[in-house]
Amino acid sequence: MSLLDKIDKNRLPAHVAIIMDGNGRWAKARGLGRGEGHREGVNAIRRVVEAASKASVQYLTLYAFSTENWNRPTEEVKGLMDLMVYAISRETPDLKKNGVRIRSIGDMDRLPAYARTALGECIRETAEGTGLTLVLALSYSSKWELSTAARNMAADVVKGVLEEEDIDEETFAGYLTTRDIPDPDLLIRTGGEQRISNFLLWQCAYAEFYFTGTFWPDFGDDALYEAIIEYQGRERRYGKTSDQIER
Ligand code: FPP
Secondary structure (H helix, E strand, O other): OOHHHHOOHHHOOOEEEEEOOOHHHHHHOOOOOHHHHHHHHHHHHHHHHHHHHHOOOOEEEEEEEEHHHHHOOHHHHHHHHHHHHHHHHHHHHHHHHOOOEEEEEOOHHHOOHHHHHHHHHHHHHOOOOOOOEEEEEEEEOHHHHHHHHHHHHHHHHHHOOOOHHHOOHHHHHOOOOOOOOOOOOEEEEOOOOOOOOOOOOOOOOOOEEEEOOOOHHHOOHHHHHHHHHHHHOOOOOOOOOHHHHHO
8 A cells, every 4th residue: 555545535734834954965965065955856846746736735835945045155046046947947837737836925026037037937827727736935934924914014004904903813814925825734844953944933823743854855755645644643633622623
């Protein structure tokens, strides 16, 4: 029985979010440059997108580039942007064929124009996809997202289009870049670190966390399915008691 067959199709996580970590260490362990690690990381993205589609996951969010990653050496930042543009341009026809819809979250204004254009094209080309929605978090951080939401809400209160007393959890969520995306059910982090690194802080309020030492370039279909199977063994209580959940 394959791991895919062991997944309970009635209890799938609708949204899996992944902090892809360990590209640099994967490369170093092989005496290669960090760029090689990122290139191999793209192959892992391809495998995981295919695997998530096969398992009928609806949303897959990948933390591809954080706000803090802008502080990496210029050469590495440029290499990552070029790699992203190359990968999405190359993969768009296949994504389209497989019904995968691309979205992005993050501060797109900070991306170089050529990267914004390539990403925009891929989003437009795949907009009709009815299968997996692949959300690329690029130039993203939760603190950026939350402070932007607060600023936009304040501006709308000043303009009179939002009443201060109407600001509740639902209104707040409507000002986030994820406004029409369900919250992640399962958050996976590869590469051995056990932290959330400014990723989907609001949205992960009730996500199940899964940490693995596997470096991202070594992650693949079975590794994703193992995480989903472990998730399905957890009891999600949302603050209630076990007895209340069973009823
Ligand atoms: C983490 O490893 C990885 C990243 C910061 C970049 C991930 C991005 C890609 C694989 C390319 C993006 C492409 C598309 C199509 C979205 P790390 O460098 O932090 O590894 P380390 O912790 O071992 O140094």
